[in-house]
Amino acid sequence: MNILYEAPGTEEYMALRKAAGLPAKEESTVLTAMNHSIFTVIAREDHSELIGMGRIIGDGACYYQIVDIAIRPSHQDNGIRDLLMKELMSYLEQNAPADAEVIIMADIPLIGLYQKFGFEFTYPKSISLSKRV
Structure with missing residues (x-):
């Protein structure tokens, strides 16, 4: 497995989202999103599959x-999610100001993973709201 600091191609990003059970996105939306990311880390098989x-x-x-934590189902038990989170957190520790706020919208089964990296519930001080346009 190879860890790279680059955005995936548009089509492979959309395929990964689908495989991981995330909602589909339009190709033009994906291209804009990838170009506006602050930092992206990807894991590829030795033969280059995302x-x-x-x-x-x-x-x-x-x-x-932190967004788009997505792993192919066939690799979800291989520690890749932890490895990607370590890379994301390392970037933040080296580049974000000391008082910066880092937010993550967690799927319920992954709350423990994010707590392991120091994330805490915002409730009852605050609560997240979301809306799809």
């Missing part, structure tokens, strides 16, 4: 959000 990824978005100063 097997996982994660990225950071935000304003690059006050707020960062």
Whole structure:
């Protein structure tokens, strides 16, 4: 397996999202999103198949959000999610200001993973809201 610091191709990103059970995105939307990411890390098989990824978005100063933690189902028990989170956190520790806020919207089964990296529930101080346009 190879860890690379680059955005995946549009088609392979869309295929990975589908394989990981994430909602589909339009190709033009994906291209814009990848070009506006602050940091992206991907995992590829030795023969170059995209097997996982994660990225950071935000304003690059006050707020960062970890998004698109996606792993192919055939590789989900191989520790890749932990490895990608370590890479994302390492980037933030080296590049984000000390008082920056890092946000993650967690799927319920993955809460323990994110807590392992220091993430805490915002409730009851705050609560996240979301809307799809």
